[in-house]
Amino acid sequence: xxxxxxxxxxxxxxxxxxxxxxxxxxxxxxxxxxxxxxxxxxxxxxxxxxxxxxxxxxxxxxxxxxxxxxxxxxxxxxxxxxxxxxxxxxxxxxxxxxxxxxxxxxxxxxxxxx
Amino acid sequence: xxxxxxxxxxxxxxxxxxxxxxxxxxxxxxxxxxxxxxxxxxxxxxxxxxxxxxxxxxxxxxxxxxxxxxxxxxxxxxxxxxxxxxxxxxxxxxxxxxxxxxxxxxxxxxxxxxxxxxxxxxxxxxxxxxxxxxxxxxxxxxxxxxxxxxxxxxxxxxxxxxxxxxxxxxxxxxxxxxxxxxxxxxxxxxxxxxxxxxxxxxxxxxxxxxxxxxxxxxxxxxxxxxxxxxxxxxxxxxxxxxxxxxxxxxxxxxxxxxxxxxxxxxxxxxxxxxxxxxxxxxxxxxxxxxxxxxxxxxxxxxxxxxxxxxxxxxxxxxxxxxxxxxxxxxxxxxxxxxxxxxxxxxxxxxxxxxxxxxxxxxxxxxxxxxxxxxxxxxxxxxxxxxxxxxxxxxxxxxxxxxxxxxxxxxxxxxxxxxxxxxxxxxxxxxxxxxxxxxxxxxxxxxxxxxxxxxxxxxxxxxxxxxxxxxxxxxxxxxxxxxxxxxxxxxxxxxxxxxxxxxxxxxxxxxxxxxxxxxxxxxxxxxxxxxxxxxxxxxxxxxxxxxxxxxxxxxxxxxxxxxxxxxxxxxxxxxxxxxxxxxxxxxxxxxxxxxxxxxxxxxxxxxxxxxxxxxxxxxxxxxxxxxxxxxxxxxxxxxxxxxxxxxxxxxxxxxxxxxxxxxxxxxxxxxxxxxxxxxxxxxxxxxxxxxxxxxxxxxxxxxxxxxxxxxxxxxxxxxxxxxxxxxxxxxxxxxxxxxxxxxxxxxxxxxxxxxxxxxxxxxxxxxxxxxxxxxxxxxxxxxxxxxxxxxxxxxxxxxxxxxxxxxxxxxxxxxxxxxxxxxxxx
Ligand SMILES: Cc1cc2nc3c(=O)[nH]c(=O)nc-3n(C[C@H](O)[C@H](O)[C@H](O)COP(=O)(O)OP(=O)(O)OC[C@H]3O[C@@H](n4cnc5c(N)ncnc54)[C@H](O)[C@@H]3O)c2cc1C
Ligand code: HEM
Ligand code: SF4
Ligand code: FES
Numbered sequence: 054x055x056x057x058x059x060x061x062x063x064x065x066x067x068x069x070x071x072x073x074x075x076x077x078x079x080x081x082x083x084x085x086x087x088x089x090x091x092x093x094x095x096x097x098x099x100x101x102x103x104x105x106x107x108x109x110x111x112x113x114x115x116x117x118x119x120x121x122x123x124x125x126x127x128x129x130x131x132x133x134x135x136x137x138x139x140x141x142x143x144x145x146x147x148x149x150x151x152x153x154x155x156x157x158x159x160x161x162x163x164x165x166x167x
Numbered sequence: 168x169x170x171x172x173x174x175x176x177x178x179x180x181x182x183x184x185x186x187x188x189x190x191x192x193x194x195x196x197x198x199x200x201x202x203x204x205x206x207x208x209x210x211x212x213x214x215x216x217x218x219x220x221x222x223x224x225x226x227x228x229x230x231x232x233x234x235x236x237x238x239x240x241x242x243x244x245x246x247x248x249x250x251x252x253x254x255x256x257x258x259x260x261x262x263x264x265x266x267x268x269x270x271x272x273x274x275x276x277x278x279x280x281x282x283x284x285x286x287x288x289x290x291x292x293x294x295x296x297x298x299x300x301x302x303x304x305x306x307x308x309x310x311x312x313x314x315x316x317x318x319x320x321x322x323x324x325x326x327x328x329x330x331x332x333x334x335x336x337x338x339x340x341x342x343x344x345x346x347x348x349x350x351x352x353x354x355x356x357x358x359x360x361x362x363x364x365x366x367x368x369x370x371x372x373x374x375x376x377x378x379x380x381x382x383x384x385x386x387x388x389x390x391x392x393x394x395x396x397x398x399x400x401x402x403x404x405x406x407x408x409x410x411x412x413x414x415x416x417x418x419x420x421x422x423x424x425x426x427x428x429x430x431x432x433x434x435x436x437x438x439x440x441x442x443x444x445x446x447x448x449x450x451x452x453x454x455x456x457x458x459x460x461x462x463x464x465x466x467x468x469x470x471x472x473x474x475x476x477x478x479x480x481x482x483x484x485x486x487x488x489x490x491x492x493x494x495x496x497x498x499x500x501x502x503x504x505x506x507x508x509x510x511x512x513x514x515x516x517x518x519x520x521x522x523x524x525x526x527x528x529x530x531x532x533x534x535x536x537x538x539x540x541x542x543x544x545x546x547x548x549x550x551x552x553x554x555x556x557x558x559x560x561x562x563x564x565x566x567x568x569x570x571x572x573x574x575x576x577x578x579x580x581x582x583x584x585x586x587x588x589x590x591x592x593x594x595x596x597x598x599x600x601x602x603x604x605x606x607x608x609x610x611x612x613x614x615x616x617x618x619x620x621x622x623x624x625x626x627x628x629x630x631x632x633x634x635x636x637x638x639x640x641x642x643x644x645x646x647x648x649x650x651x652x653x654x655x656x657x658x659x660x661x662x663x664x665x666x667x668x669x670x671x672x673x674x675x676x677x678x679x680x681x682x683x684x685x686x687x688x689x690x691x692x693x694x695x696x697x698x699x700x701x702x703x704x705x706x707x708x709x710x711x712x713x714x715x716x717x718x719x720x721x722x723x724x725x726x727x728x729x730x731x732x733x734x735x736x737x738x739x740x741x742x743x744x745x746x747x748x749x750x751x752x753x754x755x756x757x758x759x760x761x762x763x764x765x766x767x768x769x770x771x772x773x774x775x776x777x778x779x780x781x782x783x784x785x786x787x788x789x790x791x792x793x794x795x796x797x798x799x800x801x802x803x804x805x806x807x808x809x810x811x812x813x814x815x816x817x818x819x820x821x822x823x824x825x826x827x828x829x830x831x832x833x834x835x836x837x838x839x840x841x842x843x844x845x846x847x848x849x850x851x852x853x854x855x856x857x858x859x860x861x862x863x864x865x866x867x868x869x870x871x872x873x874x875x876x877x878x879x880x881x882x883x884x885x886x887x888x889x890x891x892x893x894x895x896x897x898x899x900x901x902x903x904x905x906x907x908x909x910x911x912x913x914x915x916x917x918x919x920x921x922x923x924x925x926x927x928x929x930x931x932x933x934x935x936x937x938x939x940x941x942x943x944x945x946x947x948x949x950x951x952x953x954x955x956x957x958x959x960x961x962x963x964x965x966x967x968x969x970x971x972x973x974x975x976x977x978x979x980x981x982x983x984x985x986x987x988x989x990x991x992x
Contacts, residue, residue, distance in 0.1 A: 063983045071355050072695070072721035075982035087982065091364045091695045092510040093354075100737075108737040111725035113698040117513065120698030122725040122733050127698070131513045162985055 060149065060156035063087065066095060069155070074110040074119070076100055079162060085146055086110035087155060088119060088130050096130035097148045097157050103128070103141025180208040183480075184269055184279035186259045186424065188213025190222055191453025191469040192285030193241055198477035200249055206481060209251045210277060212269070215308055216256030218242055222308070223466060226497045229312050229340030262428040264446055281480070284425055284436060284444070284451040288418035288464065293328070297390030303412045306337045318411040319344035326350075326399045326409040328387055330357040332496060334415035335374070339498040341411070342379055349380040349407050351387060351399065353416075361494045361505040363694050365521075365528050366544040368683035373501050373526075420455045420462055435462045440486035441479035442472055452476050458487060465492050493554045495547065504550035507540035507557050508532065515539065520571040521690040522546075528687060529571055530694055536564040549573040589642040598643070599629040599636045609640060613647045620644065637664040660699035662691050667920035671707050680712065682719055696722075703921035706808070709844055710916050713958035726806035730966045731788055739788060740781045742805035743795045744841065747815045747833035747853075748776030757798030761791055774885075775812030775850065777803055786980055792967035801965040804841065808922075810912075811850050813837040814862065818855030818872065827872035829855035832901055836870075836908055842963040843912065843955070846919040846928075851908070864892045867915075867925040868908055873897075877904040881911060881937065882929035890926045893934045896942045910941050910948040913955035 069075045069089040077085040077097075086100035086109050094117075100110045107123035118127045118136055127136040133143040147158040183199075185192045188211050196209055213219075224238035246253045257271045268278045290305030292298050304314050318325065319341055327338040330352030342348045350357075356367030357374075371381050386402040390412055398408045420435035431437040431445035435457030442450050442458075452472045454464060463469070468490035475487035493506035509532050520529045527545035531538055531553060537560050541553040552574040556563060563570055594607035604627050612627040623640055624630055630640045659667050670689060679685050682704045686696060696704070701722035708716045726732050731739035743758065758778055762770055769781040783791055792802070805811060813836050816822065818829030833853040840851070852863040853870040862885075863869030869880040869892050876899040880892030895911070898904050914937065919928040929937060941948050 061983075061985065067353075068982055070721065078981040078984040080984070080986040084981065085985075090510060091356075093359055094510040105735065106737075107735075108733070111729075111733055111737075113701060113724065114721065115695055115697045115701060116517075116693065117510070117515070123735060125698065129513050134513075 059159055061159050061162055063155045063157055066093075066150060066153055066155055069095065072114045074112075074114065076110045077157070077162070084108075084110070085157065085162060087148070087157075088114055090114060090117060090130065094130075095148050095150060095155055097146035098128070098130065098133050099144045099146070101143060102126060103133075103135055103143050104139070109143065178208050180206070181280040182278065183207040183209050183281045183283060184277055185209065185211040185283045185285060186262075186269065187211075187285035187287060187453065187455075188215065188219050188253065188255060189285060189287050189453065190219070190240075190466060191287070191473060192283065193219040194469060195283060195285065195452050195473040195476050196249075196251065197241075198473045199480055202477050202481045202483075204249070207281070209249070210279075211246075211251060211253050212257065212259045212271060212277075213253065213255045214258035215310075217309065218246070218253070218255070220309070223497070225306070225309065225312050226336035226340060228309075229315055229337065230343050230499070231340075232499070235309060259424060262424055262449075264428055264430075264449065267448065280448070282449045283476075284449065284455060285453045286421040286424060286455045288454040289421045290414065291417040291419050292414055293387060293416055295387055295389050297392060297396070298414075300390055300392050300396045300412075301394070302392070302396030302410060303390055303414065306333050306413055306415050307418075315341060315411065315413065316344070319346050321410065322346065323410040324349070324408050325411040325413065326407055327413045327415060328399070329415035329417070330354070330381065330383065331360065331415065331417070332358060332494060334413070335370075336497055337413045337415055338374070338379055339377075341413070342377065346411070347378075347380075349382065349409070350374070351385045351401070351407075352381070352383045353386055355384050357381065357383065358496070358503070358505075361542075362503065362544075363509055363530065363542050365530070365683055365686060365691075365694050366503065366505075366542050368681070369526065369528055369544045369687060370496075370501065370503060372684075374498075418454070418464055420457070422455060425451065425455070433457045433460075440475065440488070441484050442476040442487065443479065450476060450479075459489050461489055463490065463492065465494065467492055491554075491558050493550065495550070502543070502545055502547040504543040504547035505541065506550070506554045507538070509540040509542050517692075517694055518567075518571045519692045519694060521687055523688040523690065531571055533563065533567070533570075536562050536567075538563060538570075546573075589639055590646055598639050604629040606643065609643050610647055613644060618644070618648060659703060660697055662686075662693040662696050662700050663689060664692075665689055667703065670704070671711075674707050674711050680708070680716065682708065682722065706844060706846065706921050710958075713954075714961040727808070729785065729788060730792075730802050730804075730806060730970065731783065732806045734781065736782075738782045738784055740779050740805075741783050741788070741791055741795075742773065742777050742779045742803035743800035744803040744837075745777050745800075746837050747813055747830055749830065749834065750778075753798050754800055757795055757800065761794050764794070765791055773805070773812075775805075776814050777805065777812055779805070789970050792970060796965070796968050801841075802967045807844070808847050809842070809844050809849065810837070810840045811848050813840075814850070814852040814866070816853070816855050816860040818853075822855055824858055825855035825872070826874050827855060827877065827901075829853040829861065829870070829872050832870060832872075832877075832904065833861075835901070835905060839905060839909060839956075839959070840912060842965075843916070843959055844962065845912070845916055846921050847924045849912065849915070849925070865889060866892065868911055870904055870908075875899070877901070879904060879907050879911075882925045882934075884924055884926040888926070893929065895934075895938065906948065906952050907941060909955045910951035911937070913951040913958075914940055916955070916958075917951075 069087050071089055072091050074086050074088045084100040086098050088096045100108050102109055102121040104126050107121040109119050111122040112119040117130050120127050126139045129136055133145040135141045146161040149156050219241045221238045221240050227233040257273045259269045259271050261270045268276050270276050290307050304311050325341045325346040325348050327334045327350045330350050338348045338350045356364050357370050374381055388400045388402045391398050391400055396412050398406050400406050422432045422436050425436040426432045436444055436451040436455050438444055438451050438456045438458055442452050444451050453469050471490050472487050475485050478485040496503040515532050515534045518531045530542045532540040538557040543550050595605050598604055598606050598609050608627050609629045617623045617626045630637045658664055685704050705719050705722040720728055731741050765787050767780045767782050771779045773779050813833045815830045815833030819825035819827055836851055850866045851868045852861040852866040854861040854863045855872050863871050864880050865883040865885045871878040876897055878897050879895045881895045883892035884890040915925055
């Protein structure tokens with residue numbers, strides 16, 4: 054993985070299926086889930102549902118949210134907050150797209166590993 | 168173009184040299200002349216051998232709606248009248264900032280006091296083999312149009328690479344000129360940067376209806392041909408013949424001159440708010456610049472830039488602040504508009520209006536009471552109004568309810584209560600366009616006792632077809648009955664006002680073929696549905712169109728996507744199929760090997776007589792399946808809304824009580840029905856005698872063998888609400904038992920709602936209905952069975968085998984690995 058001081062280069066945007074997700078394995082910590090919405094926006098969250106730690110990367114992506122595969126909580130992709138009546142929050146990781154490459158914030162990723 | 172003397176005698180004014188005789192360069196000069204016609208002596212260099220024309224109108228020229236003369240902005244007289252020297256057809260090759268001169272290809276050198284770079288963009292050519300073959304062109308200037316027209320005259324096939332604005336306009340023009348056009352687009356939806364999935368789908372349909380072939384998700388591997396273009400080969404091996412290939416995959420700011428001259432260049436030539444580059448004597452404007460991190464590919468921002476530029480040149484600086492853009496596709500008869508941000512996100516609210524009969528889709532995205540984006544298809548009349556509200560950041564809370572109906576409606580009604588608007592309608596105003604029902608008819612039908620939406624739909628048919636008048640009917644109910652309204656039928660989810668049965672009926676009646684089509688025709692109120700309706704629609708379409716419908720993987724729950732059961736720690740359990748609960752040493756050995764090789768922490772015998780291997784990591788799944796496949800085992804579908812297991816007892820083969828070969832029948836039933844997708848999970852069991860050791864009477868379909876034949880039971884359920892089966896009928900032969908089973912499954916597949924088990928389904932429709940369809944109606948049963956077997960001919964494809972061979976391998980591997988220790992080291 055190539056990297057700069059602040060950003061980690063993860064790969065091409067196209068590698069993430071539309072309305073789907075891929076993960077980044079973080080040694081010694083939770084994976085980070087990368088999502089790509091129907092409109093092509095990319096988001097990164099810890100791959101861990103605030104409810105009972107379901108793998109959000111395995112959920113159904115719709116609009117700007119993902120439905121957790123375990124008990125169907127809906128989690129906002131941009132804030133990580135549970136939507137509707139459920140309460141809880143998954144940490145988000147800043148992402149940026151540069152020339153078709155997906156970059157995620159190094160500091161937040163290190164925090165995930167901690 | 169003849170060369171005029173560049174410097175009239177004794178002109179002492181400052182000399183402004185413009186590189187680029189395009190839209191921005193000339194507009195900048197126009198703006199300057201409007202402010203002070205005598206301030207500068209102006210010379211314009213243009214690479215193209217012609218006067219300044221409206222580039223965006225190249226599309227209508229290609230389509231035959233306009234000719235070149237129609238699109239000229241400034242003719243030769245304009246240059247002469249304003250004393251502008253034009254050097255056309257002679258591109259500038261170098262800038263010498265120290266000497267303050269520019270040098271052209273023909274060797275002409277010209278000194279400047281101020282230099283303006285307006286070189287526009289270069290088309291991006293994807294670096295595939297064959298890209299330089301004659302017949303491969305971009306779509307940027309009049310020469311490209313001439314090449315396309317010549318190719319079209321010769322007839323034949325054209326391929327357009329890129330399904331964005333430019334590509335689609337090229338495809339439209341070529342197709343009107345008689346070529347057979349294929350558009351190759353990498354992304355799943357057309358114009359994905361401007362349109363959402365719903366609008367992209369409508370657009371694709373409309374273009375296909377006009378005879379174009381649109382391939383989405385298609386990646387170009389190479390352009391083939393011997394001395395000239397002969398075709399395009401895709402990465403999946405498809406070869407599309409073509410005598411012309413138009414590359415319209417994007418543009419890059421044309422910055423080479425500026426970079427060579429040592430000016431600051433990022434994605435474009437970097438300028439400040441007054442369009443001044445890193446050299447105060449040099450300005451830049453148009454698509455070639457980068458302002459505040461942004462580059463633009465549309466004309467509207469250029470106009471804003473040119474104003475600020477001219478203000479600066481006459482020392483009345485105003486300052487450019489960036490632009491918000493909107494897009495319209497110039498394909499006659501197809502109206503598409505998009506503006507702002509439509510990617511949704513927190514606090515964003517979608518207001519969606521769909522009108523299937525008119526082919527309209529409108530979506531306005533509101534955040535904090537302000538419009539942040541709009542996507543319109545089919546009816547773009549209000550595009551400019553929405554765009555205006557968006558740019559002005561106007562508070563739309565008062566207009567909220569009527570916003571989507573457009574300016575005429577919202578402005579007329581102001582903040583009017585929609586109920587009041589309905590009350591004001593006359594009695595003969597039409598409420599339901601599909602069934603021609605007036606307000607008077609709806610009101611009288613409510614007065615006669617139809618006190619719910621369902622009842623109104625059932626009696627006068629209002630809102631019973633497309634459903635777009637549901638809101639009006641609900642308002643009429645509320646007006647007529649006050650608080651007595653009964654809530655309508657349970658809808659599928661909050662994205663629609665339709666219930667499951669309505670949706671299914673319409674899918675079949677209107678022969679719908681895709682999820683976006685259903686959402687459009689049935690007026691979904693969200694752009695891409697939710698986790699409730701997507702899987703349901705996917706199933707309904709799959710059931711209605713066996714062999715034809717392409718399953719949408721992103722609309723399936725993870726278990727059905729990965730063909731394994733997700734466990735609470737995120738690992739998966741894997742259950743290989745064991746036909747009728749039978750196994751053998753090879754299979755057992757393969758399972759034992761998998762358990763050891765992949766360190767599965769647990770193996771368990773399931774309630775359905777299978778072995779379940781727990782704790783398999785997602786990335787190991789394909790290898791596990793490959794090992795199990797090698798021993799002849801296939802996916803057990805223990806994860807799916809599908810046939811799970813057929814549980815059997817030993818039966819007459821071994822048991823002293825056995826009356827029939829229950830094990831053998833179980834194996835046959837499982838071979839017949841595995842792999843079939845259903846509304847919910849489906850379990851079968853066969854017991855060899857009424858002692859019923861296989862617990863057949865709490866299964867979805869159970870067979871209890873007796874001396875004289877087979878008792879067939881349906882609708883049983885273990886689980887929270889235990890329900891014993893109902894006896895469907897008794898048959899004499901194994902074949903009849905199989906036929907009834909197939910017919911019953913198909914009836915369940917066609918009639919039950921998604922996520923409805925057989926038990927609640929039978930309680931809802933009544934056993935009598937099932938008996939009438941399966942037992943009493945022999946031809947009907949036979950037809951059901953035939954439909955089931957037809958559908959099965961497409962579904963008995965081991966999903967494991969495909970994936971073990973590498974299909975969708977990327978779903979299993981992480982995209983990247985990050986090791987902090989290495990990082991820190
Ligand atoms: C087919 C088509 C349809 C379009 N439709 C729309 C639309 O519907 N709406 C919209 O907003 N936008 C549309 N656009 C985009 C719009 O045309 C551009 O945004 C606009 O033309 C950019 O203006 P510009 O002056 O920066 O570049 P250009 O208009 O490209 O002008 C740059 C000029 O500089 C010349 N040049 C480059 N290098 C040199 C050099 N070294 N020496 C001398 N001359 C040089 C080029 O030959 C060119 O003539 C369309 C574009 C195309 C091609
Ligand atoms: C009416 C009383 C019953 C009698 C006389 C009876 C008798 C038998 C016999 C003789 C066998 C075959 C054993 C063998 O493999 O050799 C058997 C198997 C079995 N019985 Fe029963 N049984 C009765 C009721 C039940 C009930 C109520 C259940 C559970 C709900 C049950 C569950 C089983 C199971 C799971 C098997 C193994 C079936 C297989 O996998 O082949 N039995 N029973
Ligand atoms: S159901 Fe009857 S035939 Fe089957 S094992 Fe039990 S006793 Fe034997
Ligand atoms: S763990 Fe995500 S909803 Fe329960």
